[in-house]
Amino acid sequence: MSQQTTIRKLATLVNTPVEKLLEQLAEAGMPFNDPDQAVSSTEKVKLLGFLRRTHGKAEKPADDGVAPKKITLSRSRKQELTVGGGKSRATVDVVVRKKVTVVRPDAEQPEPTDERAEILRKLEESKQRNLAEQQALAEADKRRAEEAEAAKRAAEEAERLKAEVAAAAEAGAVEEEVPAKAATSHGHGHPKPAPARTDDRASPRHKTRGSHAMTAGVEDDDRTKRFAGQMHLSASDRARRTSSTRGRAKPRRHADQARSGTGFTRPTAPIVRDVAIGETITVADLAQKMALKGGEVVKALFKMGVMATITQSIDHDTAALVTEELGHNVVRADAADVENELLAHVEDVQGEKVARPPVVTIMGHVDHGKTSLLDYIRRTKVATGEAGGITQHIGAYHVETGKGVISFLDTPGHAAFSSMRARGAKLTDIVVLVVAADDGVKPQTIEAVQHAKAAGVPLIVAVNKIDKSDADPMKVKNELLEQEVVAEEFGGDTQFVELSAKTGQNIDNLLDAISLQAEVLELQAVAEGRANGVVIESALDRGRGPVATVLVQQGELKKGDYLVCGVQYGRVRALFDETGSQVESAGPSIPVQVLGLSGVPDAGDDFVVVEDERLAKDVAQQRDAKRRESRLVAQGGNRMEDIMAQLGQGEGQLSLPLIVKADVQGSVQALKEALTALSTDAIRINVIGSGVGGITESDAQLASTSKATIIGFNVRADASARKVIETNGVDLRYFSIIYDVIDQVKQVASGILGVEIREDIIGTAEVRDVFRSSKFGAVAGCMVVEGVVKRNKPIRVLRDNTVIFEGELESLRRFKENVDEVRANTECGIGVKQYNDVKPGDQIECFERVEVQRTL
Missing domain, CATH: 1.10.10 (Arc Repressor Mutant, subunit A)
Known part of the structure; x- marks a missing residue:
């Protein structure tokens, strides 16, 4: 704790409310009136003494130089022990360490409390039991040592008698009492103790080989026990005894190990769990x-x-x-145990709320200038990168403006993206409704107003394209009156800003209106602690894996955090902002891309940062199991309904099975909803499979088995999938604009036959290297791998089987000559019109649009 600790930090450290700590300081004679005032060390000590006196505890006495109450002495003694004789003689060091604690008799012991007295009593009982066990073990070891010593003395006496008998037999002077004495010694279970042999013990022969007198003064440890009683033997005798000892199995010591706490012991009773x-x-x-x-x-x-x-x-x-x-x-087991643990985990994270940037959603009808307005604010060219010039993904950006930081969500305006707009309205603080002054209120404009009202967020109307000659802002205001959106000049509470996203006219007025509305709302959030928020969009990147664009609502999302996101979980490996730059953390109202999830989460899922991976994995697995069970139940119900419908219609309803694959999760949801809504009484549109990423072999196999049509929206099939598609004749159609998908499926479903425009891929070239030209910009050195590449044909640039650009082929050359076409296995140079971000490894796909007679 530093010298400049404030009252707020001190309250956090001691887990005490700030108001209570201020009252305690005032009672201690130190009045403070601001939680951010600094507290010195002297004031902390004074407060501690006051609190100790208040709770009936004595002050801790200062060090007055009195002698200590307890002294611990450590002693170490070293001796040498000689083992063996002759060349095998060795010296063994025996070290004995002892620690002695001396307590002063007159030392006063503190009066123990009831709880402490109980603990001391239990400790004393445990100590007495341990002491009794140690004494029992010592007595048992002593008895075993005495028995072993007695057996050893008996064996030595028998050996001595045998040696004397043998010596007497060799000398021819064997006395009568020697065999009798030997027989008497061997005839009983316990031999008689041998007589004392003080002369033999004191002889030089025993001294040179090592005697018992040498080991008597040595402390009794493992090494002295090992050599005790064998110092007087010769080297050959010791070797013989050692080999015989090694050959015998060691006795089992389960009981000793159980008493000493070492080794494994089987439980005496079964464990009930x-x-x-x-x-x-x-x-x-x-x-x-x-x-x-x-x-x-x-x-x-x-x-x-x-x-x-x-x-x-x-x-x-x-x-x-x-x-x-x-x-x-x-x-x-309660099924909600893990969810309750997660809920408690989230509720524990609390902190001081601070002001946060507003989250603004741009909504409105298609082609009314939503992305162009945001493009002017961001000073980038976002709209040019969208297929057909319309937004088909939900985008998230945060902008540094002169009015502060503002986070923008750009939603598509097409009718199929209703769920995206609804999701954007729920995430936002303010909705900016963009209406073209020359076009007026359209169906998606009305839908955006309904979403804003349902979400309960304030609305700001941006009347765009006022620079056009046929602009009529008053018409927009009158038409919005029918939707109960009343301008301030008409006595209402909705701000109207007339602007032009093309020229930048009155853009500052729109930012002022957003800042004013944010100040009225007083937006606040906890800026520290574990983060939580919502998934805005998600996709599967072949190089980086699952990528989720999230909006942080509370706390701080940092690199390395564990998070659970719907049915997915993982650890944050990297964070990227909307420009692709890597960042270390993101605070409230800041959108970022997250890498490291176990799979692609659904758009709209909540994410929560948790403490460890175990909780995140448990929650994700339980949610996945619940979702799988509900899906199985729903599928069963659908199958029963299908059977009943077929029974009622005789021959049954026609079904058009589809497999939808798209580049992002939001497009998958929009396509599924739009295509399913096209079902009629005569034909039913059934999306049997969907997913994010390129078309794989498993998708092609599923389509072949179920006779389904594969729809690839801004994705392509890999080599193995193309082989299955060509072999089985699967109908595969690529699209980049959602209008074309809906129109073609609608025409087939409605039975309207006619001419359809189909895109046929005529050639594919792989980029090997990129060269810079002053005339054409980036020129891609390519190898045509399939088909033929023709000049003046539309092309698409693919990276990891995902469309990143669609345009025209500006130049096609072989060496230095312009050519009209280049066939397979031929090198060429390709210049893409108005695109300079071609990289080695990309694929340039050349296609042509042909008219084909539609058949049902």
Whole structure:
């Protein structure tokens, strides 16, 4: 704690409200009136003394030089022990360490409290039990040592008698009492103790080989026990005894190990566990919770008549029966346990709220200038990168303006993107409704007003294109009166700003209106702590994996955080802003791209940063299981409805199966909703599969099996998928504008036959290198890998099977000559008109539009 600690920081450290800490300081004689005032160390000590006196505790005495109450002494003693003789003689160091603690008799002990007295009593009882066990072990070791010493002395005496008998037999003077004495010694279970041999013990022969007198003064440790009683033997005798000892098995010491706390001991009684079981559980998980092998649980199930493998799931009742059969208790697992833990985890994160930037959503009808308005504010060219000049993705940007930071959400205006607009209205603080002055109120304009009212957010109307000659702002205001949007000049509360996104006229007035509305709302959020927010858009990038564009609403999202996002989870590997620059963190109201999720989350999912990966994984898996169960139930209901409908219609309703693959999640949702809405009584549009990313082999196999048409929206099929499509004749159609998708499917579904314009890919070239030219800009050195590339044909630039640009082929050359076409396996130079971001590894796709007679 530093010297300049404020009262607010001190309250946070001691986990005390600021107001209570101010009252305690005032009672201690130190009045403060501002939580941000600094508190010195002297004032902290004074406050501590006041609090100790208040709670009945004595002040801690200062160091007055009195002798300590307890002294700990450490002693170490080293001795040398000689082992062996002759060349095998060795010296062993024996070190004895001892620690002695001396307590002063007159040292006063503090009066223990009731809780402390109970703890001291338990510690004293544990100490007495440990002391008794140690004494019992010491006595047992002493008895074993005495028995071993007695057996050793008996063996030595027998060896001595045998040696004397042998020596006497060789000398021819064997006395009668020696065999009798030997027989007497061997005839009993316990031999008589040998007589004292002080002369032999004091002889030089024993001194040179090592005697008991040498080991008597040595501390009794493992090494001295090992050589005790064998110092007087010769080298050959010791070698013989050592080899015989090694050949014998060591005695088992389970009891000793159990008493000393080392080694494993089997439990004396079976362990009964509380097993939490949900609606369903796999046999493997159940066995793990009971600490049993999976085969034992399978065997118990077989005995009960349930044939289940280790990977199969069983219901709650079956799992409860087998658990009780195996001797464990069953606990009902609440399905919302993990969600409750996550909710408590989020509620614990609280902090001081600070002002945050406003989140503004740009809404309105298609081609009314929403993206152009945002483009002028950002000073970039966003609209030129969209197919057909219309926005087909939801974009998120934060802009540094003269009025402060403002976060913008750009929503598409096409009718198919209703869910995107609704999602944008829910995320926002302010809705800017863009209406063209020359076009007036359109269906999507009315829909945007309804979304804003449903979300309960304030509305600012931007009347765009006032620079046109046929502009009529008053017509827009009158038409909006029918939707209960009343301008301020008419006595209402809605701000109207007449501007031009092309010339920049009155753009500053719009920013002033946004800033004024933000000040009225008093937007605040917690800027520190774990973050939470909403997924705006998501996509699958082949090089970077799942990418989610999120809007932080509370806290701070940092690199390395663990987060759960719908049914996906992961750790943040990197954060990128809208310009592609990597950032370390993002605060409230700031949109960023997140890398590191386990999969592509759905647009509109909430994300929450959690403390560890375990909680994130558990929540994501439980949500995924619930979603899968609900989807299975829904599919079952649909199948039953289909059967009933077919029975009622005789031959049944015609069905057009489709597989939709797009570049982002929002486009997938919009296409599914738009295509499903085209169903009629005669034909039903059935989207049997959808996803984000390129068309894979599994998609082609599914389409071949179900006779479905694959719709690729700004994505392409890989090599393996194209092979399956060509082999099985699967209908594959590429689109880049949502109008074309809806129009073609609508014409087929409505039975309107006619001429359709189909895009046929005539050639593909792979970029090998990029050269810079003063005349044409970036010239791509390519190798034509498929078909033929023709001059003056429309082209698309693909990167990782995803369309990044669509335009025209400006120049086509072989060496230095202009050519009209280049065929496969031929090198050429390609110049793309108004595009200079071609990179090695990209693919340039050349196609032509042809008229084909439509057939149902």
